[in-house]
Amino acid sequence: MADFQFGKGCGNALFPDDVTFRLSKTKRVRQVFKEDEHIATVRAKDGMLTLGMEGARALHDYFPAPARRVVICEDAVPFVANGKTTFAKHVLSLDPELRAGDEVVVVSESDDLLATGQLLFSPGEVADLDRGAAVDVRRGRDQS
Template identity: 70%
Template sequence: MSNIDKNLKKVRIMADIQFGKGCGEVLFPDDVTFQLSRTKRVRQVQHNGKHIATVRARDGRLTLSVDGAVALSGVLEKPASRVVICEDAAPFVSKGKTAFAKHVMAVDPELRAGDEVIIVDDSDAVLATGQLLLSPGEAVRMDRGPAVDVRRGIAQS
């Protein structure tokens, strides 16, 4: 088995564990390319020249690009891995601004603080990706403070 095959198998397993069974094959087709660290570990995964995901060095979890989030949202049933925000905050979040708790309408109850999330509007259109900072219950009930640390929005160039 070549290094490319080993890397592909590894990131697919990581995606299946993190997002659910079958997500690895959706996110990482057979023709993905890898950017490796100096120590030959996978750092970034690209498909057709587009960044799909990054393997976070500190904990080995995947962080999604907007393209990765769009691909994943197409196969995950609502509300899986999603944070739904109100219409008023959508333009700001899509530009990469923080999603505050007062703007959160719904959160996948299976998520935990620190999980990678797909931020969507009420029609399930992908706006951004980020890391959930609160528990799902806190994110929905709280009136202040950040709920999701937005990594990248769809309107960012």
């Protein structure tokens, strides 16, 4: 599923040999962990993966910039790192290959990983927006 959703080779990058799984009540894989770090959750409605910070870190390390990234201005860094929504006016650039609904990593101008979340609009739409949410942040780097 990771190779389909994120690209060839991502399954190996996201899920090393020492991962553990938490199963749902129906005995399906629900969450994936490396030690106690959350890598990803399998969405029940469609089987797609949502990323935890460990999964976002793995994708960030696997793909060279600007792939799978949304780059934001420095003014928004503390808010997004704390798990707040990424607004369109703060987006400086993003991977043009992304689609609305894709899981993305949010980074600073210096490519520091800040958060992971779901892109709400296509790259062209985000560029045209001057207000409103662009990324629904699931988890920020500095969130407790």
